[in-house]
Amino acid sequence: MTAKPHDTFIASMPKAELHVHLEGSVQPETLLALAKRNSIELPATDVAGLQEWFLFRDFDHFIEIYKKLSTCIRTPEDLELIMHDFMRGQAEQNIRYTELTWTPYTHFENAAIPFADQLEALNSARAHAESEWGVLARYIPDYSRDIRPLENATTVAQWAVEGASDGVVALGLGGPELGNPPRLFEDAYAVALAADLASVPHQGETDDATSIRDAIELLGAVRIGHGIRCLDDESVVRLIRDRNVTLDVCPTSNVCLGVVPSMEQHPLPRLMDAGISVTIASDDPALFSTTLTDEYRAASIWFGLDEQALADLSINAVRTSLLPHEERTELERAFTAEFDSL
Numbered sequence: 001m002t003a004k005p006h007d008t009f010i011a012s013m014p015k016a017e018l019h020v021h022l023e024g025s026v027q028p029e030t031l032l033a034l035a036k037r038n039s040i041e042l043p044a045t046d047v048a049g050l051q052e053w054f055l056f057r058d059f060d061h062f063i064e065i066y067k068k069l070s071t072c073i074r075t076p077e078d079l080e081l082i083m084h085d086f087m088r089g090q091a092e093q094n095i096r097y098t099e100l101t102w103t104p105y106t107h108f109e110n111a112a113i114p115f116a117d118q119l120e121a122l123n124s125a126r127a128h129a130e131s132e133w134g135v136l137a138r139y140i141p142d143y144s145r146d147i148r149p150l151e152n153a154t155t156v157a158q159w160a161v162e163g164a165s166d167g168v169v170a171l172g173l174g175g176p177e178l179g180n181p182p183r184l185f186e187d188a189y190a191v192a193l194a195a196d197l198a199s200v201p202h203q204g205e206t207d208d209a210t211s212i213r214d215a216i217e218l219l220g221a222v223r224i225g226h227g228i229r230c231l232d233d234e235s236v237v238r239l240i241r242d243r244n245v246t247l248d249v250c251p252t253s254n255v256c257l258g259v260v261p262s263m264e265q266h267p268l269p270r271l272m273d274a275g276i277s278v279t280i281a282s283d284d285p286a287l288f289s290t291t292l293t294d295e296y297r298a299a300s301i302w303f304g305l306d307e308q309a310l311a312d313l314s315i316n317a318v319r320t321s322l323l324p325h326e327e328r329t330e331l332e333r334a335f336t337a338e339f340d341s342l
């Protein structure tokens with residue numbers, strides 16, 4: 001097969017990724033190794049079997065698989081290993097900056113790994129990635145919204161605040177939206193916002209446009225994971241534009257989980273036409289057999305984005321990142337120079 005016209009450009013362009021989960025980026029080979037060394041039984045014992053297991057029936061089935069694979073992570077060394085692999089994969093795609101979500105409460109609950117030990121393990125791999133490959137990362141610890149009691153969400157917010165000087169830039173919120181609306185997490189977000197952390201919840205993937213309004217008004221969201229349901233309500237679209245909220249959109253994830261019926265029907269072009277700030281991302285690349293590079297390729301093939309539009313999307317990810325102003329400006333300058341030379 002001959003390369004598509006934009007393939008070389010897409011592979012080599014500088015990229016930033018703002019919506020990607022550490023646990024969802026563990027490649028099948030690594031997952032099998034972790035399961036083996038920690039004596040965890042998975043429903044499959046080889047890569048092909050795991051890939052079959054990853055064929056999600058629906059969102060609930062996805063959550064079930066996510067929780068099972070998270071139990072394979074038992075030690076800080078496991079976290080360091082998956083972070084190391086993850087950052088190497090980012091470097092190979094010329095992803096120069098990543099805002100990485102991980103779910104610390106899960107590893108605290110499953111394996112009693114204190115938050116500080118989790119962060120230290122990730123930071124060890126992050127420092128290596130920065131010195132070895134010149135790629136940067138910051139963190140968005142998130143809370144799985146179905147966990148009770150809700151005081152645990154406030155605990156995670158406090159952890160996030162403790163990590164603010166060690167790479168944490170925001171508080172995230174993931175897991176099943178239906179039955180777990182934004183208002184339940186106001187206390188947790190109040191803790192994060194008071195410490196100047198950003199609010200970056202998932203919302204409007206499976207719940208409706210009103211829930212996106214609540215994420216902005218009640219939780220102070222500056223960026224939203226997915227948010228694609230906003231198009232159902234023009235007033236929410238206006239709110240997103242007026243508040244300069246960015247949606248971190250993951251097309252392949254949306255199709256894999258049946259959130260949208262097909263790539264042809266994906267709303268990304270309509271979001272862009274509506275003047276909404278968007279970035280594209282891979283979400284859980286190992287589970288959806290995708291990468292950020294593949295997402296750019298999909299945007300080129302399915303949405304007809306040309307090289308300039310792809311470059312604009314990439315630069316928008318830098319602009320809407322949570323790096324301090326000076327570092328953000330410097331990274332944007334580096335991206336612009338690199339795009340000019342492509």
Ligand SMILES: [Zn+2]
Pocket residue numbers: 019020021174202225283284
């Ligand atoms: Zn996500």
